[in-house]
Amino acid sequence: MKHQQRTQRDLTRLNAIVLGCLVGLFAGIVVSTFRLIIEHLLSLVQAAYGWLGQHPWGLVPWAILLVLMALMIGHWVKQTPMIKGSGIPQIEGQLAGELDYAWWPVLWKKFVSGILGIGSGLFLGREGPSIQLGGTVAQGLADRLGFSGSRRRLMIASGASAGLSAAFNAPIAATLFILEEVYHNFSTLVWLTSLTSAVVANFVSNEIFGLTPVLHIVYRQALPLKYYGLLLLLGIGLGGLGYGYQWVTLRVGQWYGRLTWLPRQFDGIIPFLLVIPVGLWWPITLGGGNQLIVQFAQQTPLLVPLIGYFILRFVFSTISYGSGLPGGIFLPILTLGALLGAIGARCFVAVGWLPTMYVANFMIYAMAGYFAGISKAPFTAILLITEMVGTLQHLMPLAVVAIVAYITVDVLGGAPIYEAMLQQMVVPAKAQSDGPTDQLEFPINEGAGLAGRQVRDLAWPPDTLLVGIRRGERQVIPNGDTILRAGDTLLIFTYQHNRAFVRQQLTHLNDSSTQPSD
Secondary structure (H helix, E strand, O other): OHHHHHHHHHHHHHHHHHHHHHHHHHHHHHHHHHHHHHHHHHHHHHHHHHHHHHOHHHHHHHHHHHHHHHHHHHHHHHHOHHHOOOOHHHHHHHHHOOOOOOHHHHHHHHHHHHHHHHHOOOOOEOHHHHHHHHHHHHHHHHHHHOOOHHHHHHHHHHHHHHHHHHHHOOHHHHHHHHHHHHHOOOOHHHHHHHHHHHHHHHHHHHHHHOOOOOOOOOOOOOOOHHHHHHHHHHHHHHHHHHHHHHHHHOOHHHHHHOOOOOOHHHOOHHHHHHHHHHHHHOHHHOOOOHHHHHHHHHOOOOHHHHHHHHHHHHHHHHHHHHOOOOOEOHHHHHHHHHHHHHHHHHHHHHOOOOOHHHHHHHHHHHHHHHHHHHHOOHHHHHHHHHHHHOOOOOHHHHHHHHHHHHHHHHHHOOOOHHHHHHHHHOOOOOOOOOOOEEEEEEEOOOOOOOOOOEHHHOOOOOOOEEEEEEEOOEEEOOOOOOEOOOOOEEEEEEEHHHHHHHHHHHHHHHHHOOOOOO
C-alpha cells in the first residue's frame, strides 16, 4: 500500500512538470512575441520623433493617429474591462476566486492594445501584461484540456510565472513573485509547476533575445562594507517615496473620474497626446525605461537633470497607468528606483561620502529597494534584480536596501500595491450555494488571529467543510479540539462559486480574532 501511494505521488509531480512544460512553451512564445514587437515598435517610434522634430508639419497627422489608437483601445476596454491596467490584480483575483473572465477576448485584446500603448512610448511596463498574457494562455489550455478547480488554478499560476520569466529572463524571481505576491501559496505542486513553466519560457525567450541580461549594468567593483551606512539612508528614502508612489497610483484613477467631459473608457487620449512633447524632447525616456536604466548606468547625468527625469517619469507613469490603458507599473517602478539610486549616489558624492565609481551600484540597489517597498515582496525584488543584472555580488547590499525600504513602507501603513489594486476591483462577495464543489486553501501566518484557536471556537462561514490541515509535510485530519497553528494551511471544501465569499469571511475572521489569553 505504501509503495502504491509513493508511486501515485511521484506521478502527480511528474504530471505537474509535464503541464508546466506545456504552459511554459505556449506562454513563452506568446509573451516573447509580445516583447519583440514592442521593442521594434518602440525603436520605430523613437526614430519617428527624431523625424518629427525636423518636420513639424507631421505632428498633426501623428496626433490624429494616436487619438484614433486611444479611441480603439478605449472601445476594447469598455467591451472587455479585464484588459485594463497591469493584469496582475486580475490574475491574483482569479487565483483567489474573486473574479474570472473569458480567456480569448482578453488574450488578443490585451496583446494588441498592450503593443500599441507601450510601443507608442507611454510610460507603461510590459511585465504586468506579460503575466496576464501568460496566465490567460494557460487558462485557455486548461479549458481545452477540460481542467477546472485546483488544476485550472495551478495552470494559471504557472502561466503567470512563465509570462514574467519570458518578459525579464528571470525564471527564479518569476516563480517566487507568483508564490509570494500573486498566489500566496507555497505548496509543492504550485512551485514545481510554476518553476518548470518559468524555465521553459525563459528558454524560449533566450532563443529569441539571447543570453544577455535585460538590465546588463557594468560596474567597477562591489560596494565596500564601510559604505553600508549609506544604504540605510537610501532604503529609508526609497521607502518614503515608495509609499508616496502607492498613494498617488491608487488615487489617480479617481482623479481621472473628475473629468466628466471625457468618457472613462477614453481617458487614454490624455497620455497619448501628452507623450508627443515627451517624445520630441526626451525620446530616451519613452517606454518602460529599460533603455534609460542601462544608458544612465554607463553615463550618469548630473544631479539636477536626474531630478528632472525622476519627476517626469513619476508624473507621466502615473498619468499613463491611471488612464486605464493596458500596461503595467512593474518596469516603471524599477526605472524610478534606478533614478532615485542615481540621485542618492550623486548627493552622497557631492558631500564627499561616496566615490563616483559606485553610482551604478546604487542604481542597482535602489531598483530592488523601491520595488520591495511598493510591492512589499522583498525576496522577489532581491532575486529579480540579481537575475536581471546578471551577477551575485550584490546580494548583501540588495538585501539591506530591500529590508529597510520594506520596513519603512510598512511603518507608514503601505499595503502591497497589487493587492490594493485588486481590492479596488472587487466588491464584497455574497454566499452562493450552487455549482460544483471546490477546495480552498487558506494559510495562517505568524501572528494571525486564527493561530492558537480551537476549531470548535470559530464561527466558520456557511457551506464550508474543513477537511484537512496541511502542517509541514503531513496532513492533519481536524476535529473540534484541534488547535490551529501559525504555518498551517487550511483545506476547506465549498462550492466553486462560493470561494470568494469564504475567503473574504476567513480573512475577516483572521483579522478580527484575538489570541486566547494564557
